[in-house]
Amino acid sequence: MIGKDPFPPLVPRWKSIQRALKFALNPIPILDKNIEEYGDTYAFHIGGFFSKGIVTTEPEIIRHVLQKNHRNYRKSNIQTKILARFLGNGLLTSEGDYWLRQRRLIQPGFHRDRIKGLINLMNSEIHDSLAQLESQIQLNPVVDVHGEMNRLAFRIIAKAIFSTSLNEADLQALSERITVLQKFIVRQIRQPYMRPWHHLSGQVRRHEKISDRTKEILARLIAQRKNSQLQEDDLLQMLLDARYEDTGERMTDEQTLDEALVLFIAGHETSANALAWILYLLAQYDNITDKLRKEISRVVGDNSPTYDHIKELQYTRQVIEEGMRLYPPAWIIDRVSLDDDVIKGYHFAKGTLMILYVYGAHRSDKLWNYPNRFDPGRFHQDHTKSIQPFSYFPFGGGPRLCIGNNFAMMEMQLTLVHFLRKFDLERIPGDDVSPLPMVTLRPKAGIPIKLSRLRESRVRHS
């Protein structure tokens, strides 16, 4: 049957080859152009060569792959092989029965009620980091908020995992090593043709050693916790206390370490990017920032934000959701089919690479009115019913939905509260800010924004 049936429009091989270099530099304009020319679901030759891939922004197809027939799809080698080589076998990088068992074990630890317990720790980290930024802007008011949000999000996830067990020296060492590893992983993914050279030149080995040294720190911290009588309210404790349903046993030390390392990686760059883009948007839309400040002032006042405040900060949530619509940190999600499949009348053969183009769906004019307009009102509870399922999926969907989504939403809401109570934001005229999709959707060269201390009167009376 396969072959006789409809297949999505195919970008001719010569065109894929012609566009390959531009694609490698920045895939978004090419993906958008192809959608314009070939439609919302199209096929292409991977790297211009023989195997085919599908790109889609159609919610029905996305839902089918992630949710309805998810058993027929696995993650591509990017996550299960390249990431796993340096990060080990954790939730993000594992597949099949092993993944499911781990997910069932860890899921309760990310339930809202557990995440609530991390609020004080997050508040104090955000407070300290922004206090430092406040003194920094006295010397230079122009700040790269992408860099700042990265530092902050790294500290938040580090403290959320290890809380008081983590001293500053370990935190710095982890940050440096994980940054080096991430840079190399990005190169491996973006320049597949260089991979043989990375092996031959010893770069892979060198980075494996960095990964080993990172794991040594984690192993020491885990052993210290296990040997102490401390019962902390953090993610490490959750990993150590979790018991498999069937055997009642806990994870081995190696499993605990792999899961902790994956949380570090999955849990900071995404939130950092989202926050940086949101601040960039706010620096351009004074009316939205004012409305946000009003809500913060009404709900939280000068208090330290609590979980009850968070629930009430509806407009703040809308701003974050709209920010992630325009700049989804996970800008694509990929899967490979395990068997032939039929979706919306299209027949896809076993082994087809499916690229679920999150950025494209979030900005499709078939799914959104004025898709490029920053309008948090779309996510007002009276309007969300009209949003088609899987036209908005910044955290993915189906059984592999981001496990840290509640954590991330709380972290981002708290950061916006603290940030907007402290600083005024001003866009730098003529700045050259544009997204560069690496593994996540980063800005090409940072996001410079002029920060000034918010006048007291503005906090109280806005």
Ligand code: HEM
């Ligand atoms: C704005 C912030 C975040 C965004 C946009 C985001 C996005 C995503 C997406 C799209 C996936 C699914 C990937 C796929 O299906 O291939 C995912 C998975 C995952 N995320 Fe997040 N994430 C964020 C924050 C976090 C945080 C803070 C944590 C940890 C504390 C985290 C931990 C994970 C893990 C462990 C997975 C793998 C889950 C599984 O496969 O079972 N993420 N994330």
